[in-house]
Amino acid sequence: MDPYRVIEVKQSVFADNDKDADALRREMKGQGTFLVNLMSSPGSGKTTTLTKLLKALPRDIRVGVMEADIDSDVDAGTIAATGTRVIQLHTGGMCHLDADMTRQGVRQLGTEGLDLVILENVGNLVCPAEFDTGAALNMMILSVPEGHDKPLKYPLVFQVCNAMIINKIDVLPYFDFDMEKVAEYARMRNPDIRIFPISAKTGEGVQALADWLAEQIRNWKQK
Amino acid sequence: MHELGVVFHIADSVVKIAQDNGASRVRRVTVQIGEVSTVIPDYLIDVWKWNCKRTPMLEDCELLWEPIHAITYCENCGKTYDTVPQGKICPHCGSDRTYLQQGNELEIKEIAVE
Numbered sequence: 518m519d520p521y522r523v524i525e526v527k528q529s530v531f532a533d534n535d536k537d538a539d540a541l542r543r544e545m546k547g548q549g550t551f552l553v554n555l556m557s558s559p560g561s562g563k564t565t566t567l568t569k570l571l572k573a574l575p576r577d578i579r580v581g582v583m584e585a586d587i588d589s590d591v592d593a594g595t596i597a598a599t600g601t602r603v604i605q606l607h608t609g610g611m612c613h614l615d616a617d618m619t620r621q622g623v624r625q626l627g628t629e630g631l632d633l634v635i636l637e638n639v640g641n642l643v644c645p646a647e648f649d650t651g652a653a654l655n656m657m658i659l660s661v662p663e664g665h666d667k668p669l670k671y672p673l674v675f676q677v678c679n680a681m682i683i684n685k686i687d688v689l690p691y692f693d694f695d696m697e698k699v700a701e702y703a704r705m706r707n708p709d710i711r712i713f714p715i716s717a718k719t720g721e722g723v724q725a726l727a728d729w730l731a732e733q734i735r736n737w738k739q740k
Numbered sequence: 741m742h743e744l745g746v747v748f749h750i751a752d753s754v755v756k757i758a759q760d761n762g763a764s765r766v767r768r769v770t771v772q773i774g775e776v777s778t779v780i781p782d783y784l785i786d787v788w789k790w791n792c793k794r795t796p797m798l799e800d801c802e803l804l805w806e807p808i809h810a811i812t813y814c815e816n817c818g819k820t821y822d823t824v825p826q827g828k829i830c831p832h833c834g835s836d837r838t839y840l841q842q843g844n845e846l847e848i849k850e851i852a853v854e
Contacts (some may be wrong), residue, residue, distance in 0.1 A: 521767045521852035526757060530749050530771070540793045557810065612742045643778060643847070644742035669828070677850050700810075 525657075526681035534648055538616035541623070541651030550628040551734045552619075552636065554652035556674055559640030561660040562590045562684045565717040567635060571599050573720075574633075578734060581631045583622045585614050585639050592637065602626065613644035616651045633734055642667070646674035653737055654679050661685040662696045668702035675703045679733075680711040682726060689715040743783040746846065747791050754851055755797050763853030774825055774845040775810035781788045810843025 530534070545552050557563050564584075571580055581602040584592040593605035606622045608614060614622075619636060628634060636652065638645040657678045659667055662685060668675045675681065683696070683705055696714065703710050711729065715722035750771065758766045759806035769824035773779050785803050792798040823843055830838050 519852060521854050522761075522763070523850055523852045524757060524763075525759055525850050526753075526848040527850075528753065528848050530746055530753070530848060533753055534749060613745055615745065642746065647742060647778070648745065672828075674796050 526529070531647070531649075532647050534615050534617075537620070538649035538651040541616050541620050542653060544620075545623070545628070545634075545651065545653065548628045549738065549739055550623075550631050550653045551654070552623070552634045552650075553633065553730070554636050554638055554650045554655045556638045556642070556645045556655065556678070557640060557658035557660075558642050558663060561640070561658045561663065562717045563640065563658055566597050566658060566682065566684055566715065566723075567596060567637060568599050569717050569720055569723045570727055570730070571596075571601055573723045575727075575731050578632045578731060579630055581600075581626050581628070581634045583619075583626055583634065583636045585618075585622070585637060587611070587639060602631070608639055611639075612641050613639055613648050614650055615648045616629075619650040620653075632738075633730075642671040642674050646671075646677050654733055656680045658682045658683060658684050659699070661688055661692050664692075665695045665699035665702065666676065668706055672706045675706040675710065678707070678710060680713060680726075680729070683712065683714045684717055686714045686721065687719050743779060743787045746784065747770050747787045748781060750788075750848060751791055751795055751798060751847060755795070757851060758797060758853050759765065761853065764797070766798055766801045766851055766853050768804060768852035769802045770851070771851040772806050772808050772845055772847045772849050774808040774843040776840070776843045777808075777846045779846055782803045806849065808843055809839045812838050813841045814838045 526595040582596045583604055583606055585606040587608055593603050596603040604626045655678045656673050700712055713726045754766055754769055754774040773781055788803040794800050811820050812823045813820050814830035815837055817833040819832045821831050828838055829836055
């Protein structure tokens with residue numbers, strides 16, 4: 518006989534986070550601020566892509582950025598240099614942000630007067646994909662040197678993202694990166710994923726990405 | 741890979757459920773871990789033990805786990821197969837139009853309190 522009282526729970530470990538994420542999505546909708554969760558592995562060019570994207574977005578879209586890292590504030594410094602409102606979040610050793618940490622970040626940043634907040638998640642293709650942050654849109658960056666097989670190796674992040682940005686296309690001649698294969702593999706996981714080949718260094722393709730993002734924000738505001 | 745975050749979420753949920761049920765201490769937690777959930781049970785238990793030392797209601801609380809077998813369903817031929825040895829491509833017909841039926845779960849099954 519069990520000496521303790523047993524309580525049946527049958528609840529996903531992520532249930533509370535998912536509920537919290539839905540609540541944050543509603544709050545952001547109420548405030549009219551579109552939250553984007555940007556994920557990628559370390560070194561794919563998230564911050565460089567962001568600096569280029571910020572310049573390419575229509576001027577009437579007011580943007581704030583939240584930089585999440587385990588430590589340091591080098592990324593926030595880079596973004597601040599563009600004149601954008603930015604805060605640095607430290608996850609204290611954690612490999613991802615959850616909805617509650619995102620909400621704290623949003624409060625600290627302040628959404629007043631902002632149409633768009635971009636969350637630069639911790640550089641990691643595994644864990645951030647598991648935790649819904651409450652974002653209205655998920656994007657990920659895959660850079661050419663990482664290889665076109667990544668959608669096979671890290672399926673979840675490709676599944677949860679609305680868009681895949683393929684960065685560093687300026688170095689394509691030096692790598693065996695197959696653009697058709699990467700699209701095929703990503704669509705195996707997510708038939709609706711939008712694909713944007715860009716070079717954050719040369720600026721190629723960034724305008725198409727900015728135009729698409731601006732359209733997403735407009736559509737969302739009208740909903 | 742993200743066992744630390746997972747442990748914090750389990751601990752928060754468990755403490756809340758115990759409090760809602762008028763319990764003062766949680767003695768045992770049983771979780772179900774899907775084969776392809778990316779959670780490594782040994783790591784989870786290590787991090788759990790560490791976290792219990794710093795959470796009064798969870799002092800010496802045991803974490804038990806049960807596996808959930810991963811099964812993939814093929815839309816093309818309508819058959820199912822074991823996910824772990826095969827992956828995304830159906831071994832019966834070679835199609836990639838397959839999806840996971842079960843095996844990515846991470847659930848709190850029950851808790852024992854006093």
